Amino acid sequence: MKKYAPAVILALLALVPLVGFSSYSMHVLILVVMWSIIGMAWNLLGGYCGQVSFGHAAFFGVGAYTSGIIYYHLGWSAWWGLPLSVVVVTLFSLVIGYICLRLRGPYFALATLAVGVILRVTAENLDKFTQGDLGIMLKERTWVEKIWYYYIVLILAAGTFWIIRKVIRSKLGYYFVAIREDQDAAESLGIDTTLYKTIALCLSGVLTGFAGVFYMNYMGYIDPKVVFALHDISIVAIMVVMVGGVATYWGPAIGAVIMVLLAEFIRSMPKLGAAHQTLFGVLLIVIIIFLPNGIAGDIPKLKRLLRLKGTGS
Amino acid sequence: MTAPQVEVLLQTLIAGILLGGLYALIGIGMTLIMGVMKIINLAHGELMMVAMYIAYWLFVLFHVDPYLSVLIAAPALFLLGVAIQKFLISPVLKVDSILPENQVILTVGIGMVLANLATLFFKSDYRSTPVDYATKAWYLSDYWKSSPVDLSLSYAWTISFLIAVFITILLWFFLTKTDTGKSIRAMSQDSEAALLMGVNVGRMRMITFGLGSALVGAAGCLFIPIYYLYPDLGGQFTLIAFVITILGGLGSTVGAIFGGVILGVFESLTATYIGMGWAPVGRFVIFIAVLIFLPGGVASLLRRRRLGR
Numbered sequence: 001m002k003k004y005a006p007a008v009i010l011a012l013l014a015l016v017p018l019v020g021f022s023s024y025s026m027h028v029l030i031l032v033v034m035w036s037i038i039g040m041a042w043n044l045l046g047g048y049c050g051q052v053s054f055g056h057a058a059f060f061g062v063g064a065y066t067s068g069i070i071y072y073h074l075g076w077s078a079w080w081g082l083p084l085s086v087v088v089v090t091l092f093s094l095v096i097g098y099i100c101l102r103l104r105g106p107y108f109a110l111a112t113l114a115v116g117v118i119l120r121v122t123a124e125n126l127d128k129f130t131q132g133d134l135g136i137m138l139k140e141r142t143w144v145e146k147i148w149y150y151y152i153v154l155i156l157a158a159g160t161f162w163i164i165r166k167v168i169r170s171k172l173g174y175y176f177v178a179i180r181e182d183q184d185a186a187e188s189l190g191i192d193t194t195l196y197k198t199i200a201l202c203l204s205g206v207l208t209g210f211a212g213v214f215y216m217n218y219m220g221y222i223d224p225k226v227v228f229a230l231h232d233i234s235i236v237a238i239m240v241v242m243v244g245g246v247a248t249y250w251g252p253a254i255g256a257v258i259m260v261l262l263a264e265f266i267r268s269m270p271k272l273g274a275a276h277q278t279l280f281g282v283l284l285i286v287i288i289i290f291l292p293n294g295i296a297g298d299i300p301k302l303k304r305l306l307r308l309k310g311t312g313s
Numbered sequence: 314m315t316a317p318q319v320e321v322l323l324q325t326l327i328a329g330i331l332l333g334g335l336y337a338l339i340g341i342g343m344t345l346i347m348g349v350m351k352i353i354n355l356a357h358g359e360l361m362m363v364a365m366y367i368a369y370w371l372f373v374l375f376h377v378d379p380y381l382s383v384l385i386a387a388p389a390l391f392l393l394g395v396a397i398q399k400f401l402i403s404p405v406l407k408v409d410s411i412l413p414e415n416q417v418i419l420t421v422g423i424g425m426v427l428a429n430l431a432t433l434f435f436k437s438d439y440r441s442t443p444v445d446y447a448t449k450a451w452y453l454s455d456y457w458k459s460s461p462v463d464l465s466l467s468y469a470w471t472i473s474f475l476i477a478v479f480i481t482i483l484l485w486f487f488l489t490k491t492d493t494g495k496s497i498r499a500m501s502q503d504s505e506a507a508l509l510m511g512v513n514v515g516r517m518r519m520i521t522f523g524l525g526s527a528l529v530g531a532a533g534c535l536f537i538p539i540y541y542l543y544p545d546l547g548g549q550f551t552l553i554a555f556v557i558t559i560l561g562g563l564g565s566t567v568g569a570i571f572g573g574v575i576l577g578v579f580e581s582l583t584a585t586y587i588g589m590g591w592a593p594v595g596r597f598v599i600f601i602a603v604l605i606f607l608p609g610g611v612a613s614l615l616r617r618r619r620l621g622r
Contacts, residue, residue, distance in 0.1 A: 046412070047411070047412070050412070052412060052414040052417070052418070054421075099601055099604060099605060100604075102604065102608065103604065105414060106352060106353045106414055106417045107353075107559070107563070109353070109414055109417055110353055110355075110555050111600075111604065113552070114552060114555070114556070114597050114600060114601075117552060117593065117597065118593075118594060118597040121590070121591075121593045121594050121597075122594060124590065125588075125590050125591060125594070180411075230548060231425065235421060235425070238418060238421075242418065246410075246411045246412055247411055274429075274432065274433055275429060275433055276429075277425045277426070277428065277429035278425070278426050278429040278430055278433070280422075280425060281421075281422040281423065281424075281425035281426035281429065282422070282426060284418065284419070284421070284422035284425070285401060285419060285422040285423065285426070288405055288408075288410075288415050288418060288419045288422070289401070289404055289405055289408065289419075292405075292408045292410030292411075292412075292415055293410055293411055297411065
């Protein structure tokens with residue numbers, strides 16, 4: 001049964017739009033799936049390989065801008081961004097990896113944070129190339145119906161899930177975990193840590209880039225402040241994984257559901273809307289203190305807590 | 314170079330050094346925390362923002378001069394830092410988790426809460442303290458009539474710079490002459506050995522976090538006469554503090570001073586010769602250049618000199 005769980009869940013998700021949701025519910029659903037892609041990608045680098053990135057907005061934004069720029073300057077369909085972003089994001093990740101992967105732990109985290117900010121400022125200032133703060137807008141979106149976007153993002157997410165599971169179950173995955181647990185020990189066992197960390201970064205970057213390309217096509221508008229956002233992309237990517245479960249297959253999906261629903265819920269409350277970062281911050285603090293491995297990662301702990309409550313009452 | 318060009322260059326350098334002095338104060342706070350606790354405090358800029366609001370409201374409500382409010386804001390920030398360490402960070406140090414960077418992510422959460430609360434309470438307006446000396450300046454031509462170049466020195470910038478230097482000297486005395494200071498330095502060298510030598514590690518952590526917060530709080534008060542204030546300014550200064558610590562060498566106080574001045578001068582040069590909007594990029598270009606060419610920062614250069622290599 002467990003073996004078929006991903007296929008069953010995919011089939012169920014594919015059937016969901018047939019129920020006939022409103023356009024808004026479909027939008028929320030699309031966001032959930034998109035965020036689970038970003039979360040899974042972050043999890044590959046952060047959760048499995050132990051390289052916590054604070055700058056995943058950089059990959060997201062590079063993907064989005066690849067597709068936006070070929071649309072704006074060359075007049076191609078923005079969907080060509082999907083294959084093209086693989087090349088662009090890989091090259092970009094190699095550069096980032098060369099610079100940042102010599103740092104460890106928190107220093108790597110902050111260096112990636114800086115990368116995200118550098119890209120935002122660069123995109124704002126290179127206004128000939130990226131339109132600066134005006135942003136890039138698609139004159140018309142491919143479809144009006146959201147259902148097609150939903151299927152595309154679902155295929156992307158299923159692909160991401162499949163790739164990540166394949167990678168983690170292969171030798172590569174064991175190398176990643178070894179690097180996370182003890183980089184020096186891994187190196188002494190003959191693992192080329194720089195190479196494998198770079199591979200993890202490139203894979204994670206490309207997958208995040210896909211989400212960026214999709215975002216460009218779906219939303220039809222990007223500007224540097226939106227796609228290179230520190231709090232609204234990079235930090236939320238971390239939160240999706242932290243809340244859902246670090247180094248688990250399903251954690252990012254669970255986290256994405258919780259985070260997107262929470263964000264939408266907070267936004268719908270007129271009084272709470274302005275306080276959404278406070279609530280996110282408090283949630284982050286509470287999760288880190290009480291469930292450091294996230295909901296899916298700390299299931300035994302949650303069960304124990306629930307049972308304690310059950311027997312106590 | 315013609316005289317006006319020299320004038321622009323000199324003026325840019327002066328502005329850079331004055332800015333650098335203030336940056337150094339922010340950087341020292343971060344490097345202290347980093348050295349002792351081995352974590353990066355990503356709420357550093359937000360703590361500075363809190364201090365700036367304290368100074369701002371003291372000025373608006375009670376007409377306390379921003380420079381005097383250092384004496385109120387810095388202790389307040391010390392207490393805030395101690396509380397954060399005691400109730401939030403130290404519980405996380407004990408929790409077992411997959412990712413060791415949990416504490417860093419925790420400080421991000423703290424920063425988000427602080428910035429957002431400031432937005433809620435004070436609105437996201439840009440504010441500044443209209444002190445009467447903010448626009449006054451000394452001019453070189455007033456003192457030296459036949460000077461070939463004319464340079465000016467803003468009152469507020471100069472006073473802020475001098476106070477920053479004074480605080481840095483005080484800190485140096487504290488770290489080298491007092492028992493507490495020596496314990497802090499011992500912990501940043503080897504916290505386990507310090508524990509064995511009878512240093513109260515838990516208490517020192519609290520004091521260090523408080524001290525780091527107080528320093529950045531003081532820097533906030535010094536910034537307020539010359540800068541404007543808005544709730545989201547923290548993130549930018551957190552990054553500045555981090556760039557300074559990398560530039561100076563992780564955990565090195567002397568390095569942070571050099572790092573602050575280098576960064577100040579460099580930013581000032583980019584702003585003058587390339588363009589205002591690019592100043593943040595210049596900041597990160599220097600950051601990446603340091604990571605590639607001088608991974609140990611200025612501190613590694615100093616150490617090499619001392620070893621005679």
